[in-house]
Amino acid sequence: MKIVSLVPSITEALFDLGLTEHEIKGRTKFCIHPADKIKNVAVIGGTKNINIEKIKALQPDLILANKEENMKDQVEALMNDFKVMVAHVETIEDNYYLLKSLGKLAGKEERAQLFNLKIYEILNQAKLRTPVKAAYLIWNNPYMTVGSDTFIHKILTEIGFENIFKDKTRYPVITTEDLKKADVIMLSSEPFPFKEKHIEELRAFYPEKKIMIVDGEAFSWYGTHIAKCEGYFKELLEDIHAMQM
Missing domain, CATH: 3.40.50.1980 (Nitrogenase molybdenum iron protein domain)
Structure with a gap:
């Protein structure tokens, strides 16, 4: 084929x-x-x-x-x-069935199931002790974030973050002022390649908030990718736990 x-x-x-x-x-x-x-x-x-x-x-x-x-x-x-x-693919369940379909297509059903099991294992283990209000930015000038009907939102929620834009859908445009309720502002490495200078720009408005670059692939790449993000999620959540102490 x-x-x-x-x-x-x-x-x-x-x-x-x-x-x-x-x-x-x-x-x-x-x-x-x-x-x-x-x-x-x-x-x-x-x-x-x-x-x-x-x-x-x-x-x-x-x-x-x-x-x-x-x-x-x-x-x-x-x-x-x-x-x-x-x-x-909008949900973890959607991703499960995508991998199942790809596995059947490729004649690799057993391997696909192993990836699915690993993904569920990682998401079950990677949990914040208490929910943290977060804003996840995917674009700059204008700022764009993620609503509740996105795969990124589902991953955020699975590991214990509360998306402050969960009442929105798709990828709404927001302003700097809209970020005031977030405890953590995440700047994704893709599709817009946020850098340290963008952290500094936001820090001028919110010096007390945690503002960080996050791996966009870990949050948005469905398929098998999450199965390889165990170490990344562990480090990320340890960083957030340190902030809570």
């Missing part, structure tokens, strides 16, 4: 499940994991500006897309010529 993946986290999951460049024939430029294996896979553009002609040249048996990450018109254009599977 020849597969083209238009989703970075799904590309990673396929390799984690045991597929190789012999099956995975195309990927986006944002499909960066696993670094030693994706280099042998053809790049077919970005997640939102795919090169349909390049994909047609690969003649895939299956294209894997995502409702949120890919453009609807481009995905529909591909559906005219190819079999396309469109994932939509």
Whole structure:
């Protein structure tokens, strides 16, 4: 089977499940994991500006897309010529069934189940002692955060954070003043690459708050990625626990 993946986290999951460049024939430029294996896979553009002609040249048996990450018109254009599977992952349960589906597709059901069990184990163990009010920023100028119908929100909630924007949906634009109720302000490493200078900008408004850069992949990459974040979540929560003391 020849597969083209238009989703970075799904590309990673396929390799984690045991597929190789012999099956995975195309990927986006944002499909960066696993670094030693994706280099042998053809790049077919970005997640939102795919090169349909390049994909047609690969003649895939299956294209894997995502409702949120890919453009609807481009995905529909591909559906005219190819079999396309469109994932939509908002919850941990959604992720469970995504991996189950990918495992069945790849003939790696047992391996997919091991990843699912590891993810549940990590999320069950990674818990704050008491809830901490948090704001998670994904974009700068303007600031954008996450609402309750996002995968990031679900991960935050699973490990004990209270998203102060849980009454919002999707990715609302907010102001600096809207962050006043947060005890912790998280600046994600992606899609906007927040840096130390952005921490300092916010610290000028909120010198008493904990403001930190967090690994965006750990919170937003569904598929198998969370199964590899045990150490990261442990360190993150230890940092927050120290703040609570």
